[in-house]
Amino acid sequence: MEGMSRWSPNARGRLEQAAYELFLDQGYEQTTVADIAKRAGLTERTFFRHYADKREVLFGGSAALRDELLRVLEGLPPALPTIEAVRVAVEAMSSLMNGRRAVARERHRVVAAHADLQERELIKRATLTAALAQALHRRGVPEPTASLAADMGMAVFYVGFGHWLDDPADRELVEIVHEGFDQLKAVASGT
Amino acid sequence: MEGMSRWSPNARGRLEQAAYELFLDQGYEQTTVADIAKRAGLTERTFFRHYADKREVLFGGSAALRDELLRVLEGLPPALPTIEAVRVAVEAMSSLMNGRRAVARERHRVVAAHADLQERELIKRATLTAALAQALHRRGVPEPTASLAADMGMAVFYVGFGHWLDDPADRELVEIVHEGFDQLKAVASGT
Numbered sequence: 409m410e411g412m413s414r415w416s417p418n419a420r421g422r423l424e425q426a427a428y429e430l431f432l433d434q435g436y437e438q439t440t441v442a443d444i445a446k447r448a449g450l451t452e453r454t455f456f457r458h459y460a461d462k463r464e465v466l467f468g469g470s471a472a473l474r475d476e477l478l479r480v481l482e483g484l485p486p487a488l489p490t491i492e493a494v495r496v497a498v499e500a501m502s503s504l505m506n507g508r509r510a511v512a513r514e515r516h517r518v519v520a521a522h523a524d525l526q527e528r529e530l531i532k533r534a535t536l537t538a539a540l541a542q543a544l545h546r547r548g549v550p551e552p553t554a555s556l557a558a559d560m561g562m563a564v565f566y567v568g569f570g571h572w573l574d575d576p577a578d579r580e581l582v583e584i585v586h587e588g589f590d591q592l593k594a595v596a597s598g599t
Numbered sequence: 600m601e602g603m604s605r606w607s608p609n610a611r612g613r614l615e616q617a618a619y620e621l622f623l624d625q626g627y628e629q630t631t632v633a634d635i636a637k638r639a640g641l642t643e644r645t646f647f648r649h650y651a652d653k654r655e656v657l658f659g660g661s662a663a664l665r666d667e668l669l670r671v672l673e674g675l676p677p678a679l680p681t682i683e684a685v686r687v688a689v690e691a692m693s694s695l696m697n698g699r700r701a702v703a704r705e706r707h708r709v710v711a712a713h714a715d716l717q718e719r720e721l722i723k724r725a726t727l728t729a730a731l732a733q734a735l736h737r738r739g740v741p742e743p744t745a746s747l748a749a750d751m752g753m754a755v756f757y758v759g760f761g762h763w764l765d766d767p768a769d770r771e772l773v774e775i776v777h778e779g780f781d782q783l784k785a786v787a788s789g790t
Contacts, residue, residue: 553785559757567747
């Protein structure tokens, strides 16, 4: 059984792990796809079945975040207040990061060191926010409520994410995001 | 007096006007600094006293927005609730756009047509948001309140900006932003 792990469906996770190790050891620019595949004990061909290029290792997770956000939102009762619907969906999305803080920290260090990756991170946030606003439109939420609620939900997620990376209490992101929605309400009401 | 207007201190405004006319007539890429200077009846040398390149014509206004935002915020009484301080400062910043909707629309059309300019717009928003959060820290506002309030204020500004460009009632941006803060509170409280 052990030998089979080389060919297991976890190739994607092993490539990701290998990539982050190399980005931190020898730098993002200096790391090639061949290096990543070798470190993971896989072929380049296998790498390209999972990622278009090494940059996609850093941003490949955003589709899963978006899918979870929209899947949960679309299943919620229409009568739920908009901010509550956003809260449930953003918390569900946040729970995908459970147990992934070490990887998220490494990723953050790589992205923070490269202006072009930081730009791509901003694009990712804008794309996710626009997808959320569109999903709220489909629920019948009018403007400007839909756009404001989408921006607020994403603000709670990203502010929470930043604090999660260095949280001394070692909580999961979803707990920090849950508190963040309470803090958002308190800020908005001027208390 | 009329002849003197060629050499007036409004060279920057005339260069901006000429640049937008050319961007729309012949495309952003096809427009050179020489074209802009010629259309404005000024020299290239004068252009470069005001702008580093043609791209800066599109983004040169962001420093004025940031300066007004921070100037107003720093003059507000420390006891003001954070969201009210953000509101007053963002409304003051918005009032810089009074009477400038036609220019803002042209700018928006140019930026929307170019992925690299849209990216720069996202960077501008992120920079402005970070400057606001830092100014709130200087007021003694703790985290995550400072970051959440900065994101919320910028959400009201940018969502309002988008609506302002096509507002059938022809209101000023500052009026739309003023209403936007009420809508933000309503969304956050779940009403």
